[in-house]
Amino acid sequence: MAPPKKLVGVQHRVRRMHPLAALMTRELGRIAAADPDEIRAFQEGRLRAMTRWAAVASPFYRQWLRREKVDPREIRTLDDLRRLPVLRRNDLMDRPETFRAYPARAMWEAHSSGTSGRAVTVYRTPGSSVYEMRVLERQWSWFGLPRAPRRVTLGGSDFAADRPGNPTEIVPGARQLLVSSYRLTPDDLPTIVWDIRRFGPDAIDGWPSSICLLAELLYEQGERLPVRAVLTSSETMRSAQRALIREVFRGPIVDHYGQTERVAMAGTCEAGTMHIFPDYGIVELEPVPGVADRWEIIGTPLHNWGFPIFRYRTGDLVGPAPADGCACGRAFPTLGALDGRVEDAFTTADGRPLPLPSTVIDDVTGVREAQIAQLAPGRFEIRMVPGVGFDAERVEQQYRRNVERLFGPGQELRVVTLDAVPRTASGKLKTAVVEGGGDRAVPAAVAEAFAGYRLGPGE
Structure with a gap:
């Protein structure tokens, strides 16, 4: 956050x-x-x-x-x-x-x-x-x-x-x-x-x-x-x-x-x-x-x-770093493509998009792992696994304050305690997932304009 x-x-x-x-x-x-x-x-x-x-x-x-x-x-x-x-x-x-x-x-x-x-x-x-x-x-x-x-x-x-x-x-x-x-x-x-x-x-x-x-x-x-x-x-x-x-x-x-x-x-x-x-x-x-x-x-x-x-x-x-030296001429080592964070945008009860929704769980301590899921627009569930110093009441209150402040009022939130947060088929823990309907679609005109785009050199 x-x-x-x-x-x-x-x-x-x-x-x-x-x-x-x-x-x-x-x-x-x-x-x-x-x-x-x-x-x-x-x-x-x-x-x-x-x-x-x-x-x-x-x-x-x-x-x-x-x-x-x-x-x-x-x-x-x-x-x-x-x-x-x-x-x-x-x-x-x-x-x-x-x-x-x-x-x-x-x-x-x-x-x-x-x-x-x-x-x-x-x-x-x-x-x-x-x-x-x-x-x-x-x-x-x-x-x-x-x-x-x-x-x-x-x-x-x-x-x-x-x-x-x-x-x-x-x-x-x-x-x-x-x-x-x-x-x-x-x-x-x-x-x-x-x-x-x-x-x-x-x-x-x-x-x-x-x-x-x-x-x-x-x-x-x-x-x-x-x-x-x-x-x-x-x-x-x-x-x-x-x-x-x-x-x-x-x-x-x-x-x-x-x-x-x-x-x-x-x-x-x-x-x-x-x-x-x-x-x-x-x-x-x-x-x-x-x-x-x-x-x-x-x-x-x-x-x-x-x-x-x-x-x-x-x-x-x-992934693998580029084999040849960089055209910029600097001696700094090169790095391959990063397997970075990719999250689905959530949607609020009033239809607003919520980019990078996992920020609402980023600053909460006392939890070993956590995930926020969208069950429907404006309906969310936070799944948490207790860690060192876990206080269930304090943690839930902080999650609710974060959702209220960042997502806005009028959202429905449930907080549940689990032994482990479910992983994807590849074994990764996704911090934010859309499980219900309502994921935001890219506007048709925008999607059509940039469909199939491929990066050129240096982009």
Whole structure:
């Protein structure tokens, strides 16, 4: 779930005023121009420092290193990294406080169930947040965007629940206009378009499903909203969705991959290749047993000194990386196609589309796994499996508050406790499923216009 608007404003001010921001920008620029040997030397230097810091400041690693008789000074190269344990999601679900190297009050807390339906709690320092934003701004600069571009952001915005008459809101001082993903309707479209044009964005930013909903509405009305780039994350896009977004917003699609745990990041370049950002984190690709041409991403972040974690198993799978070097000329490693999150849009009782509906279960702790299902428009069921610290009454109340705030009033919700959430035939846990009627159909004119679209080079 996206952070509240007030926190977004605070984070922006911290990013803008942080005393090390300029130094980070110079360092990231240097790594972008480095050769593979220089990149490896940077990673190993940062790894040595973070390992020794974790051995002193992190209760988890202090205990583990002593118990296993591993001297942190022996972790010097990328090859030595394999001497440290692989972390799984349960480690962060069950005991996140044991990883903290700073007091909780000095960091920002985040929760997410991602694609697994199993909520984790993590922390990051303000400096880590600044570093992440500088990494993203470096990627955006490849497409001609200025530092701190003016962005229209479509995501899990719940501000519209507090101000029901307003589908948009400006974040003070952040050069950011929020558009509620749950107010993308023909009735609200004139207000949204007016506010976007008046704001004058450099980029559209957010979930692909939300951006695509806005693009569909605009396309049906014969409207276009040209921007310099469309910034996407969190979901996998189909070719026809990409074509529609390019047609309506005109700018290139700039995608990036990351996680709430902030252990690894990757993003597309001008040539359309997905690159690992090696100064953000070390990425290991582990073959998936029994599955050909699929590797799981294991990440070691190099920026978050307050919450050091090493070799975190993300659960995210990728296909083969491109065999040839990228035309962009950068030495950053390439990444294959991601098996990303794909969710069906839900429909409210009053007919509004709800993109990425699993956000209502993302921030709930004390649950080992969860799933939300649409049984009919406006009728939903949340299925949960108790975890560490489970309190049935508290959890159900939080789910109901989330549905009320994000989906809007008038929805019917049932919360049930199970021993396990049903899996798909392939064994995956889908965090959001449509089991009843009412799944939103793409408008016929839009579907016909982009049927059979195939990506061209660099798209």
